[in-house]
Amino acid sequence: MDPLIHVQDLVKVYHLGEIEVAALQGISLSIGKGEFVAIMGASGSGKSTFMNILGFLDQPTSGTYLLEGINGKDLSKDKLAEIRNQKIGFVFQGFNLLSRTSAVENVELPLIYAKIPTHERKKEALKALSQVGLEQRGHHRSGQLSGGEQQRVAVARALVNHPSILLADEPTGNLDSKTSVEIMGIFQRLNEEMGITIIMITHEPDIASFTKRNILFRDGRIMDDRKVTPKGLS
């Protein structure tokens, strides 16, 4: 079976005025369906750049990246937006919810751009919220929710469009350790029970230990890539 994600010799060079900064210097890897991957590394190791490319938010300087066989290289901005909308769910460190908007409406957001009719949107959004255990809090404004709840809303938003992959950039970075474990529990459950492919950036080995595969980045290269046995919830 073809891997879900196929990356070959991926290079990304930033031009900061005269200086060239090579953020990625030849990354090659494959990620299969149903994997739960943690990408680790110090800041500046290129893991965020890699994540942006995986999420079709950025284009590599050279090399190939295929998601389900789709190469984003020559696609228009709008086409990329469509792929993000339909195949990728994002969870950010800072939650990135619309603060004066209710949880349901936040979750609905990708469906609006997928042009789903209003009543179906509501139904799907509530379903996604129930998957993260927040169906009761749907009508609260996101600003009134706790950090952990906000991140769960963000996860629901990432799930609502049934994406191929869920990309999480330091999802526990703004949370205390207890809430972090809660979020990781949700990720594990989504991965185990629903078979959702999750790729997560973290710099905390503790958090990475909840995943099934750890990839270590340093200076734009993969230093280590190994399967691990995920830590169960205590």
Added chain:
Amino acid sequence: MDGSWMTGRSPQKGSHREEEPPMTTFFACLRIALRALMVNKMRSALTMLGIIIGVGAVVAMIAVGTGAKNRIAEQIANMGSNLIIVLSGSSTSGGLRFGSGTVPTLTVEDAEAISTEIPVVKYVAPNIQGVAQVVYGNQNWSTVVQGTTPEILEIRGWPLASGRSFTQQDVDGAVKVCLLGGTVAENLFGGIDPVGQIVRIKNVPFTVVGVLASKGQSTWGQDQDDLIIAPLSTAQKRLFGTQLPGMVRSITVQAKEAGVMQEAENQITELLRQRHRIGEGQESDFTVRNLTEVMSSAQESADVMSLLLGTIASISLIVGGIGIMNIMLVSVTERTREIGIRIAVGAKSRDILLQFVIESLVLSLIGGIIGIGIGIAGTLILSSFTEWPTLFSIRAIILAFLFAGSVGVFFGFYPARKASLLNPIEALRYE
């Protein structure tokens, strides 16, 4: 909005990713825009204020301008169309020059000559006039008495409110009959019907045969109904004419149509110069005036005025638009992260563009509606205090509204475009 507007659609089976009519995106954008505007109520209201004042000013100014134009048009219709007035006077006697109308130089024969010899002329009415005391019973009133021929009523398009006009026979026989203007009838008779009654003008008894319909004020604010019309001959012989028999003060001429006004004017001048034996290079002892021209220039200046008022008001509307642009730019910067999120989850440039253009459009249209209300209210207040004639035209109001909308789109477009071109990675990082 709960989607019930789409109930006519058959329920979708299978994939929910099927394309939906683009209207849903529009309504979704509209809802997002309304939400964003509600969040910043104070700011939205202040932004709208510019448009409100602009549209209000446009509506009020156009109402004032249209009112003025309308009144002038009414007065032109009242005065009668295609009018030429020949005034006597402007003579030179012993080195002294007199102004028009001071010395009677025109005669009844001149009027007859104009009528018979110039084919483009339709009606001719020679006039003399003077102020006289009119008495009925114990009431008296001082008014203008105009001696003329029955044609004057045709020329001025003046209907009778009651009774009949006097006839050519009355003129020929110098019969002592007269027509009363509305103001005179009101002042002498109050509620009684004056027709058939006898009034004394300068102590001469005249039978009232008719009352003129009311015409109201002239362009110059004169009461046009404050007069008495009597047969020319009667007025000459019984009232004013004793010192210079056969002389008239002015001749009112109506040309057959607007196109021959100039021709009629030239021919009258030529004919009268001949009849008065005025040599080449000598000054005429009469003046020919094209009244329609005078009036249409008055109308032109009213047009220019309303254009000017409308333009000034439109400028304030454009300034309001700049206010919208300003606030939208601030709003786009403030909401950079929100825009980043939307782009990340799949909003296309077009979606973001639409969202912000709609926001600006909603601002300007709501401002436009309030502005129309305020413009109408302001105009009504203004006209009740100043008695200026004002007239609302639906067309102008719709135009002002559409103008406000296009100002919104025009000035909202640049900020919206800026938003739609944001880089999502940078936008998501924006604090």
